[in-house]
Amino acid sequence: MFALVDGNNFFASCERVFRPELSHTPVVVLSNNDGCVIARSPEAKALGIRMGEAWFEIRDFAQRHQVAVFSVNPALYADMSNRMMNVLLQFSPHQEIYSIDECFLGLDGYTHLDLLDYGRQIRQRVQQWLGLPVCVGIAATKTLAKLANHCAKSALAGHAGVCDFSRMDSAELDALFARIPVGEVWGVGRRLREHFAAQGLHTVADLKQAHAAALRKQHSIVVENMVRELNGIPCLSSADMDEGKRQLISSRSFGQRVYALRELEEAIAAHVASAAVKLRQQGSWAAIVHVHIRTSHHDGDAYFQKGISVPLSAPSNDTLRLTRAALWGLRRIFAQGRAYHKVGIALLELTDAPPRQPDLFSPVRDNPRLMQVMDRVNATFGHGTLRSAATAMNTTPRWQARREFPARGFTTRWADLRVVQAR
Ligand SMILES: [Mg+2]
Numbered sequence: 061m062f063a064l065v066d067g068n069n070f071f072a073s074c075e076r077v078f079r080p081e082l083s084h085t086p087v088v089v090l091s092n093n094d095g096c097v098i099a100r101s102p103e104a105k106a107l108g109i110r111m112g113e114a115w116f117e118i119r120d121f122a123q124r125h126q127v128a129v130f131s132v133n134p135a136l137y138a139d140m141s142n143r144m145m146n147v148l149l150q151f152s153p154h155q156e157i158y159s160i161d162e163c164f165l166g167l168d169g170y171t172h173l174d175l176l177d178y179g180r181q182i183r184q185r186v187q188q189w190l191g192l193p194v195c196v197g198i199a200a201t202k203t204l205a206k207l208a209n210h211c212a213k214s215a216l217a218g219h220a221g222v223c224d225f226s227r228m229d230s231a232e233l234d235a236l237f238a239r240i241p242v243g244e245v246w247g248v249g250r251r252l253r254e255h256f257a258a259q260g261l262h263t264v265a266d267l268k269q270a271h272a273a274a275l276r277k278q279h280s281i282v283v284e285n286m287v288r289e290l291n292g293i294p295c296l297s298s299a300d301m302d303e304g305k306r307q308l309i310s311s312r313s314f315g316q317r318v319y320a321l322r323e324l325e326e327a328i329a330a331h332v333a334s335a336a337v338k339l340r341q342q343g344s345w346a347a348i349v350h351v352h353i354r355t356s357h358h359d360g361d362a363y364f365q366k367g368i369s370v371p372l373s374a375p376s377n378d379t380l381r382l383t384r385a386a387l388w389g390l391r392r393i394f395a396q397g398r399a400y401h402k403v404g405i406a407l408l409e410l411t412d413a414p415p416r417q418p419d420l421f422s423p424v425r426d427n428p429r430l431m432q433v434m435d436r437v438n439a440t441f442g443h444g445t446l447r448s449a450a451t452a453m454n455t456t457p458r459w460q461a462r463r464e465f466p467a468r469g470f471t472t473r474w475a476d477l478r479v480v481q482a483r
Pocket residue numbers: 066067068069070161162
């Protein structure tokens with residue numbers, strides 16, 4: 061038995077926690093460089109603002125309707141996410157974090173409880189302790205729990221907030237599934253939905269009743285598993301969901317075009333530094349550093365992109381070694397005279413065990429004690445206090461993202477702490 065707990069409009073909700081005066085105001089959060097809408101409060105949805113809408117297109121509309129607008133604030137969301145995950149851990153030790161605002165809780169040992177009531181307690185505690193609204197879906201498989209969460213979110217058939225499939229009989233479930241389009245099933249994207257439609261599978265009920273083995277022949281084992289999961293047979297192991305841990309990606313587009321190799325190097329070094337911290341936090345080592353750079357599609361025919369994978373002689377989680385490898389790769393793919401718009405890195409081939417065989421020929425070795433000191437100093441005095449000289453010395457480098465609405469570190473920066481005064 062699983063519960064899938066998912067934050068409602070998570071980014072917008074995080075902003076609202078610290079701006080209670082906005083609790084009934086429409087709120088939207090914009091993507092990197094204030095490109096487009098990536099989160100909306102219910103009031104913003106009610107105004108007709110769509111997900112992914114370009115900010116420059118709705119700016120006037122938003123001002124007219126007094127929409128509160130925020131530039132994306134990853135430090136705040138990550139911190140609120142950690143707090144939420146820790147609260148949820150109290151409800152089951154079997155937690156699988158699936159995304160920044162979503163996790164599965166294994167409830168196998170809890171079936172003697174009233175799970176609907178348990179779900180309400182989860183929801184209530186997260187609301188009370190963190191001020192974040194979440195929805196809970198409960199069912200026998202992960203795919204069904206995701207679907208139950210969808211029902212809880214959209215308040216289908218009176219299941220607002222918490223939806224527990226395990227207390228519904230199969231006739232009730234089938235009636236409900238006949239009302240949900242097949243695209244709501246976890247893993248069904250646009251292409252699969254089109255294939256299904258061509259086969260006459262339009263609703264979740266259609267897919268549930270389909271012949272699983274036959275679908276495997278036409279599609280893949282993934283689709284077969286989907287059908288079995290809809291029928292209450294668990295097919296997804298935790299390993300299937302571990303994908304996020306197998307690679308670490310950090311990339312971002314620039315606030316303005318960047319031309320100089322030196323500036324690209326700074327940006328790449330900054331991406332490596334932040335990914336390397338995560339790598340050490342999760343106790344992994346990377347065997348390959350991938351670097352990519354590109355110009356913008358909006359800049360006409362001269363579109364240019366290139367990537368390179370740099371293998372390390374032995375897996376590493378040392379910022380300095382990873383940076384050196386990434387910069388080596390960057391210099392090989394860099395082309396002069398281009399207007400670069402985005403760079404990124406990926407740490408690949410991650411392992412959970414330290415490399416056993418030291419590399420005889422490498423001039424640089426991992427220095428775990430130095431990394432420990434660096435992580436501790438940065439945790440205490442703030443991100444980037446101690447960093448490699450390859451990252452920018454300048455505090456507002458040109459390659460940084462554009463932000464119209466400066467982010468506040470409500471939970472991560474002393475100066476931004478909210479002050480509560482007693483009357
Ligand atoms: Mg969510």
